[in-house]
Amino acid sequence: MRRIAVVIAVLVFMLFLPSSSAQKNVVYVAKVSGTITEYTADQFARYIKTAEEHNAEALIIELNTPGGQGDAMMRIVSLIQNSTVPVIIYVYPRGAIAASAGTYIAMASHLIAMAPGTSIGACEPILGYAPNGSIIRAPAKIRNFYTAYMRSLAEESGRNVTAAEKFVMEDLSLTPVEALKAHVIEVVADNVPDLLKKANGMKTKIPVSGRGYVTLNFTNVEVKELNPSLSYEIVTFLANPAVSYILLTVGMLGLIFGFLTPGWHVPETLGAILLVLGVIGMGYFGYNYAGLLLIVLGMVFFVAEALTPTFGLFTVAGLVSFILGGLILFGKGGGGVYLVNEATFRTLRLAIIVTGILLALFFLFGMAAVVKAHRRKPETGREELVGEVGRVVEDLNPEGMIRVHGELWRAISKDGSPVRVGEAVKVVEVRGLTLVVEKIGGDR
Structure with a gap:
């Protein structure tokens, strides 16, 4: 009888062992970096849906962004607030930032964590930058709206309302230690395992949709990584303001060179492809149509100089139009929040000016010579x-x-x-x- 009892006990233990293993909690980890666009919101939707379908214990988003579109940001906030799985925003890796739209997204999350050497804040809405680089601040109406929106997110999560308002009104930015001390974030962690260890047993700051406040259980978890789709990687590359600007400019040059020197068809074909890719890329973070029109006008003046030399008159007009168009191209306008941060704008401004000067010299001397040579009767x-x-x-x-x-x-x-x-x-x-x-x- 004793042997039978032992056998039965072993069988029962083996029966329940797989079941115990199957109850292992799953935590998904995904990366989001770069400018916040509508495509970023699509990725958030995909990550959250995957976590919900597998009843994950939590979804950790490793965030590194300078900001982005206001409407895309609000959509992401709504996705987080309606998620049935706790969403943890983790500003990671070292050197990462959650600025502008990134701060709103973090404040809407169920838990905020930051890695050492990161920062959060700097949410003042601006309309753009003047040609001299100075900030064009948004009017009081827009500033008040975003301040109220940030205050509402902080009040709902029980986080520091005063600091949240300063993020918008004073462009406040905090380090992890400062943010933790100010009760803006909940955890400072070196990596995901450290985050899971420190957040274990914590209660979410915001009620999880349909579940109320959830106590996080990271005692026995399996971490699974969610990788972005190939299309997302491509769009992320195209949505880089510098990349889209270069594609747009080179695409226009290809079309012009092809039309002025017909017969080969390769320049205009590649130009059309690059031009479309550039416009697609800019479409994800928005651009000023007036800026695009000025760039096109500048190209028209350059072509006119090549076809009918005016000793520099069309070149100067083209250079002015091209540079002004580039400088205002990335301003959203219409009362919206500017989408390119100050560091990016400074780099773009230098690239725009240098590109404009090189194009002017090319059309003034090089392209005019090519057109003349193409029109000249054969001499060989x-x-x-x-x-x-x-x-x-x-x-x-x-x-x-x-x-x-x-x-x-x-x-x-x-x-x-x-x-x-x-x-x-x-x-x-x-x-x-x-x-x-x-x-x-x-x-x-």
Whole structure:
């Protein structure tokens, strides 16, 4: 009986062992970096849906962003607030930031964690930057709206309302230690395992949709990584303001070069592709249509200079239009929040000015020469022989051989009259590989 009891106990233990393993909690980890766009919101939706479908204990988003579109940010906030799985925003890795729209997203999350060497804040809404680099601040109406929006997120999560308001009104930015001390975040962690250890047993700051406040259980978890789709990686690359600007400019140059020098078709084909990719990239973070029109106008002036040289008049007009268009291209306008941060704008401003000057020089000298060369009548090859004088080396009766420029050519007398060896002839026409000549009299 004792043996039977032992066997039964072992069987019961083995029966429940897989079940215990199956109850292991799952935590998903995903990375979000770069400018916040509508496509970023799509990725948030995919990550949250995956976590919900697998009943995950939590979804950790490793965030590193300078900000982005206001409407995309609000959509992400709504996705987080309606998630049935706790969403933890983790500002990571070291050196990462959660600025502007990134701060709103973090404040809407169920738990905020930061890695050492990161920062959070700097949410003042701006309309853009002037050509001299100074900030164009948003009017009070817009500042008050975003302040109220940030205050509402802080009140709902029980986080520091005063600091939250300063993020917007004073462009406040905090380090992890300062943010923890100010009760803006909940955890400072070196990495994901450290985060799971420190957040274990904590209660979410915001009620999880349909579940209320949730106590996080990270005692026995399996961490699974969610990788972005290939399309997201491509769009992230295209949505870089510098990349999209370069694609746009090079695409326009390809089209112009192809149309001004027809016959090859490769420049205009590649130009059309790059132009479309540039416009697609800019569409994800928004751009000022007036800026795009000015850039196009600048290109038109450059082309006009190449086709009808005006000793620099069209070049100057093109340069001014191109640079002004580039400087205001990335301003959202219409009362929206500017989408390119100050550091990025400074880099873009230098790139725009240098590109404009190089284009002006190219169209003023290089492109004009290319167009002239393309229009010039052929001056090399067989056609250059017309008008040249040669010597008969085989009687033309009416066909024979002559020597021109040290080369032997098959030739035929124009009027059919014979021409003897040693006599001089002038080339009057080229018919394939045969020269039509006429006698000019006398030996040469």
